[in-house]
Amino acid sequence: MRIGFTLPQFGELAHHPQHVTHFARQAEALGADSLWVGDRLLAPVDPKVGYAGTDVIPPEFRSALDPFALLTAAAAVTERVQLGSNVINAPWYPPAVLARALTSIDLLSAGRLLVGLGTGWSPEEYETTGIPMAERGRRLDECLDVLTAWWTQNPVEYRGAHWTVPASHIDLKPAARPRPPVYLGAFAPAALARAARRADGWLPIAPVGRKYAGSDPIAALTSTLAGLRETAEREGRDPARFDAILRVNPDADASVEDIAATIVRAESEAGLGHCFVELSYLTKDVEHSLDLAGRVLESARAR
Template identity: 30%
Template sequence: MASTMQLGISLEPPRWPSSAGGMVLQTALRAEQLGLHYVLMSDHVLTSANGSGLDSMTLLSAIAGATSKIRLATSILVLPYRHPVAVAGQAATLDIVSGGRFSLGVGTGWNAKEFAALGLDVRQRGARTDEYLAVLRALWSGEPVDFAGRFTTLSKAEPAIAPRTKGGPAIWVGGSSDAALRRALRFGDGWHGSAADEAAVRDVRSRLAVLGEELDRDPEQLKLSSVCFLVPPGFETNGPLPGSLLGGPAASTQQLLDALGRLGAAGLSMVSLWMPLDPHQLSDALGWVATELLPDLRVI
């Protein structure tokens, strides 16, 4: 079944060893050579059972220099963890060094321990995210910024560097609550979630339509993408499964293609494949994806 979606590879959850810097970059370069469309990276500041621990913005900057075509995205950056002026500069730099290939996926976060370690109140995460997104948009406008908010005060602030992309890199907003969907409509170019089946995607689209009328924003302007967990046939996971598998347990190649086709028909434009495998298996798994899945996907 053909689909109109693109495929990306998440560089999480393999727990990359400290000596694996070259392997990480080689994995990203192989994804590009095989024709995948995105490399994505999550965001953790403390150890996580499902996380690699590598800093997402630093890693994607290195990947930007090692590649030339594949697109890059955070999936997702916990925006309340960082001052928006710093994020604006980091994202603008990535936009420049990648030649406009970078998208900034953001969310509110959830890990109370990480918020506490950073001296932040986890209960303020939604308010901080909304305010910081407004600051990012203002800083990327090309004009000096005056801003008086709950957490941020700026007076005629001019960023040190302007992004390559007019208005800044694309912003994808994560989360499935009504607050998150409102945030995507107010500030985003896309929504990036964890919808594992077409019913979940259709539910998000339905709720976006209702909220779009409330906010006077056409939800069709948002590109929808999602993370899906995949263990290719013949491969074994290296730990507990982080969520429901694409196509169901022990899915065949055809079942996986059918599942992707249904997600595309429901409205997804990109699926980020999160493969909970040993890092040394990722290269072979990418080869399987390129051979068995990509030929039956119609690129946008």
């Protein structure tokens, strides 16, 4: 199992951006396989939609560093780890701007980028970016079209309902040929169908902690992944090549053993080969983050 961790991006960790490169270097030295970012713009005072089925926004989201800046910083100081996004909220960005940023990070990292895209869930964030939330699925589809063209064609031209790229010479292509792998975060039926039809893989989530004791996220993702692979096969794709990378999302009360057990089950029961641990809710200090990462790696790999 490949095991990764989130970069220090949210909450108290975001107030010490000078520690990002230190964390990236040390996590790679500890044996981490990947480093990850998310994409949060703001934390509404009175949210119309809360986070993860709740009616509130986690206080950690009140402080957020830019995901592209963090991936760039990590690319500059590491040599081996993959660098992933879970997820970039693609409809917020003009696809050409997003393509330029992702191509640059992939080149800076010598082809280590894992592109994870989604649509987000916050109406206030869509209001702030000036993008109609009702168009988010269609805009994501167009973004995927533009990214594919940007990375595989030259000249590049695209004309859609929401975005346009006039015929242009785009000589700079990713180091990962023909393009970086693209994963989609998806939970609603239409989003899951899009992932099976268009993506290289899916980005599921497994919450860990006492309040989730009555649920079984590994069993749920195993069933969903099987359905996605069936859909991919119906679309004429090789289901064996449809991948998944799990985000282990622990509450503050989750132990290292709880996290390690979830990782082991994801491999043994769901057949997953890659996961990463969200550290934002577990620690406010970069050295504590590194200590947790080391103990999770040791516990998971000893089982």
